[in-house]
Amino acid sequence: MATYRIGIDVGGTHTDAVLLNDKNEVISETKASTTEDVATGIYHAMHKIVSHANVPKENIKYAMLGTTHCTNAIVERKRLNQVAVVRIGAPATLAVKPLIGVPNDLRELLGEHVFLVRGGHEFDGREIVELDENHLYEIANELKEKVDSIAITSVFSPVSKAHEERAAEIFQEVLGDSIALSLSSEIGSVGLLERENATILNASVINVAKMAAEGFIDALKNEGIQAKVFFGQNDGTLMSVKYAMKYPIFTVACGPTNSLRGASYLSELSDAIVVDVGGTTSDVGVLVQSFPRESSLAVEIGGARTNFRMPDLVSIGLGGGTIIKIEDEHSFTIGPESVGYRLPEKGLVFGGDTLTTTDVVVALGKSNLGDVKKVSHLDKNLLEKIYVRMVEMVEEAIDRMKTSADPVPVILVGGGSILLPETLKGASHVIRPNHSGVANAIGSAIAQVSGQVEKIFVLDEIGRAAALQSAKEQAIKEAVQAGAEPSSVEIVDIEDVPLAYLPGNATRVRVKAAGDLKYQSEVAIN
Template structure:
């Protein structure tokens, strides 16, 4: 019997289809075990190109098809269908949420581009079901409700259905039970996607991914079936396994990829990175490693240079690409499935080179525009008229034999030198931003454009340009392994974190074996432990395991081939069977940009009517004022935007305009941010208000105010005030001026004019449970009681506080903080619109009062994060090393050294390490310490801190409401956070935020 040892990799890109036949036992030899390779333009039907590649390579190599163990295919075909809004390839989807009363204010596709939502979403419903974070049932699925939904879906002839349950990734039994009820009630051809099989925690993001997966399913099934047929047409019935590469650098069996095509969306960069690992296995000291996976002793940087762009990513020591942070985005849709962290710059073989000469110096720019695929028509060396990076490379290196050298003879040596220096700086900057430590790192150059890159780079321990680098993507596909991830929440009440981690690791190994890995090859590749705030003895565990495919297993591909024979040409020849007509475009994919320089908010007779533009800016500013805590305002922003779009009016008034006897109510959410991203808000906030005023009928609110401006609660006052139940204005201020971890850390408590301020108070879980507290000895007691009840009510509740008078509000509130959020957000959006993100921090400083009030404390890269759970709060520390975060032309760094930021849900202080080993305090509470993403200006919350992020640290002087008295400093300063040996020293002098109402009000 012939041994099946050979592997075939084919990568179908937007321009070329690359292929290799490789012997994995010979990768340490000079030819890297590559028996044949192929590169040709991608065909309209990728299966034709795959078949052509296979035939060509077999003609080259004359190998016996019986020696081939696998054919692995990487493709951009599915993501392109979404990006291009291809109505022929995207099916209508029905979404059924098993979430009980939660999430009703953020319906499916709420944050999608209008044209894509109209194209895909055909029906949605919310039915009984869902779980709490600890696994308890919110409610059980109802068979009659599901039967009614099945009837509607049949009537609409919708071919794909998504089932999503609250916290289903922790326990998918409700989704499976609902699927069991639906299947016999729907046509046999209907596809069902269970969200728990698609992505991890994060309800909206998992739902988005599941919907896109369902939309592409019919097309994916036919396409992958064609792949099977193409392989069979060339290899015959040789029992070869057909795989498709997925986003994390591993493979799915063809049938599994047909069920989860979304896992392939960003596999292209991953294939190149994994192929690069194989090509340099000997140089990196990993000779003998199988599948390019095991025995990686050090990470290294991959730069994939194409015709237009260079994609740079970090291949970790475990052999897998570093993954992006929690969220990713495709075609304007936010999702949370795993994909590689890749940064692209406009540098490639076709990049256009421009030379500017003046008296002082010679200036050369490279890209970002490019001749792209037209390089053989337009580049100088091919007889064209456009100077490209390839032309300058040929002119400066006699060893490069591309086109006709004589056609670039006019390029002078000084121009070549300036060009080389610019390319070198461009690569050095992007590589430095992707590094996770200041140490030098090995850099591997692959792709057809690698010829333009220099042989040495600052920050690189060595630069490698291996043979066969042009088909690294196909090599990566051929040599990919198998992986699986377990993302779960477990109790550490009776077991140590280490013991639970060992259990979860075993689950990950078993899941990897089930996915097709040989058990003896499976290893743990990554693990992370995240304690959950406000939840006793609960941690989120994320473990990834990986191994080599077990080729002894045999899978039948006849079902996939049958799909092609039955439906194979439907999408190409009969698009009307997929959609009877393409929908109208609706609103543009991107929101119409306002002219920020001339935009004026609508303020009439001293009442501010908040628009969607205002809301976007306020939301951005709220998270920055959250100082690392408060939770992301994203879902709250979506809800308030929907309120505005439904015709409701969001009104904001100046606290100076309050009457003495006005009644100012307050409400907000309390609980774990992890619960909040999964268990979306229902009516608990409003229910708490209605219950409160049912108890205190004589004190109904005339105005609302936010408990804290920082984070998601910063929008709650406006959400409640604009609701149909209340329809009252919101005060431009709040009770913290930031985010703090406890309710007693509020300015009314600082003033201590009452024994307890916020009584009576209510707490509602949105599922029928209500807690009242009418008397207490202190606001701290109220805090302790409510925190204790949180875990019994699902660790996420809505609270309502007894109203205070207008006169008290004027004395106690931190004033104009909605205005401050608006100004901060405007500065961030303006920096993006004008492509001046490199000065966004300085713009924020100007908006909050200038350098006398606020400062840019540090710029650098996160190199360490530690977290632990103590008494319901996340305590930890983030370490940041100085780095060039803005791609300065000379690579200069504005800051040096290292800082550390301790946090208790929110950032507490900034300490800079001095040469003598002691710490210098750069900032400390109650001053605001915010960490923002240097690449986009958005706030980064403490749960989102991770290695490698480029960040800017801002310090803002706290309000005089906190710093004007010893009591204020005691409640909000260092001693309140256990830093007893430190004294509060303000960053600067507090500057009262400028009121939007005062500035823009007009009389009518």
């Protein structure tokens, strides 16, 4: 019996959807406009591909969603949970309060219930002071019916998470299983403030993620599809619904990473630079062994610095709907404003009143869209200058992402990739694969499931071989918990960084494991 899977990726302009068979071949694809409520756009896209494919609905076994729900909630400051912030680190961390450096409006929303508790650990796992359990019981009783989500952060919890786990037990004992608990040791890496921010943001979008999952599952049911549901996450892999409910913050950059994974699959290249041209921006990322290269820098989300895993990307204000402003016969500006999903009504070639990058490539005969007569009056010499600058913007972004001067393969994907030529400076060759317009949805559909561990080990106590083995085993366990088939899980990335400033021959080990979907993964939302 042939089986099928649906991949959907929600972008700012388009909601892309694909239906793949069990050989990962594209059976049906579509680009629908993203709607304000997001769910309607998802439903329309899903209905189109299922109707067009005309396959037995009972044979559609999997559905994968890459969504901007959580990102939008943080950026727009809407639909966030009632959060309590608990830092275990007194008296060592009293000088710097939680949510320092976070924008005022976000701090007002998330900083109403902030508590500092005695406890925490040193870098080598020794307790700073004993955990103040009595204080935690007091806090739990004070928070009854005031919050629905708690962010728990302890000093150096990536080394020892004992205090965070004990705090979670106490909150669950007093407040019951319905309270959502986010532990920093499971979310961020070493670096207290950034890890704490990431944990607070995770706690704030639990309800948003639940609504997104319920909406997606309802859309499937309305279409008569009983598929197993997975979410895309930042590193280009999938997680089960249950895992996504616990770690929704890991979904915030899944769109660009889905595009990179889709580009790798469609081009059959494991190492390359990917340029994903959308309606509003172009995202440039790097494939390393078929996965996105991760950023080594702190990443801001909604103005809050965080340090959990995110793809290393450069985004530029150039897309298919980017607005061109002509000041005189010699000068012009490109973006960053865009007509976005309104391109079919605003672009000149479609009868609109706004000059966009799409109009430029149509007028120059580089693409066949809309009505070329509507742009025939434009000055071709000026348009050529605009086009040269558009290409230069992308070439500069590619150059910023390269680690050497050597030419590298460049893969073009996204609906806006029609803007770019077949040759680019710095590229050994340019590939525009079939189905490149929906590479993000394909990346969502074919993605594997991953787990990642980052931890400091004192090698004088454990030894390097035992430290690496321990980290590998934990990463494999994380992948299996996230929904991977145990027999298919492999280690895909290892990083071992000696920490010369810490005694005891300390090293920071980061390991990522990935595997294929587990067939009996959960669908139900608990």
